[in-house]
Amino acid sequence: MINWVKNAVPQSDCTTNMALMELELINKVREFHRSFPQYSETPLVSLDNLAKKLGVGGIYVKDESFRFGLNSFKALGCTFAIASYIAQVLGKSVWELDYSSLPELASRLGEFTFYAATDGNHGRAVAWAARELGQKAVIYMNKGCSQERLEHIRREGADAAISDLNYDDTIRLVRKLAEETPNSEIIQDTAWEGYEDIPAKIMQGYAVMALEACEQLSSFGITPTHTVFQAGVGAFAGSAQALISNFYKSKSPISFIVEPSVADCYYQSALRADGEAVNVGGEMKTIMMGLACGEPSHVSWNILKNKGDFFVTIDDVHTERAMRILGVPTDGDRRIISGESGAAGMGFLLEALTNDTSEDLRKESCLGKDSHILLFSTEGDTDSQSYREYIKNGKELS
Secondary structure (H helix, E strand, C coil), rough: CEEEEEEECCCCCCCCHHHCHHHHHHHHHHHHHCCCCCCCCEEEEECCCHHEEECCCCCEEEHHHHHHHCCCHHHHHHHHHHHHHHHHHHHCCCCCCCCHHHHHHHHCCCCEEEEEEEHHHHHHHHHHHCCCCCCCCEEEEEECCCHHHHHHHHCCEEEEECCCCCCCHHHHHHHHHHCCCCCEEEEECCEECCCCHHHHHHHHHHHHHHHHHHHHHHHHCCCEEEEEEEECCCCCHHHHHHHHHHHHHHHCEEEEEEEECCCCHHHHHHCCCCCCCCCCCCCCCCCCCCCCCCCCCCCHHHHHHHHHCEEECCHHHHHHHHHHHHHCCCCCCCCCCCCCCCCCHHHHHHHHHHCHHHHHHHHHHHCCCCEEEEEECCCCCCCCCHHHHHHHHCCCCC
């Protein structure tokens, strides 16, 4: 079963955070990304046969396994955040910068170190960006992360290690190290008091993915009725929710915010319904390592508590099932290689549409035969060995 709650949090002012994702601004961020030779628009896959089997109007999956050759969407955020930081230090506008000018400008910083905490994808993207700029990266992964993801980061030239701490405590470790290291900065997509600018820039980078998806849907002649966003610290979910709300305005689709049941800080915050964010702790053991976060980013929570519609939790069995169905698709549909966190949205959708216990959720959210649902597969097989093990076991849709 999945747990769910309809958003009943009292509305508050989120104008400032919504303005971060204005369409004109995110178009400018996209122009910055287009200066990178590695940039290309990732595909939006229409799973027509799966949609027919599940009894809905359409299912559309943004496949981020192609992004920047790094197998996840994360580089969209850290590249723009690092460029913005360099511009600020040097007294320039980020809009003056592009791929060709960044290395020379970065060299003016002297020997510099970028720090990050990660389950794998974000750290790999920060390491890649630092290497492209001729700078150093120090990356710490949280307890339980795989050796393969660690090696991906090290191959980008970073100093990297796996800590014995959960994700949120690993962030605290990295914050301390960055504060003690001259000529350094932490590049993180979660915001806390006094650290908002870089997370906001990362979210603006992420929003390019949602803007692409909206325009691709328009080219299909489709206006989505529902969207599904997976949440860890919430930076992706908050940025996508804000961009899509701005794009569709009064016709903004009904949204579902999905988390692992063992790392359900947004669900618990919505359940309490007083507007304050709730932190959860512990080891948060789940295969959805990219979502194993217990403390919401307050920038993202401000957006999601005002614009999100339903907060839901799933278990590992749900995302495993989704990985298999996307990886070995219904006849005629295109294959999507989706990792454990990337498949979380589909894991929720499959359960919501096929389990009798989800009937009330379907009614409350108007999820049915006329629904056109947008999802984001935010990563590919970033741990290829685990991916192969997950997809070779279990039953598919009958």
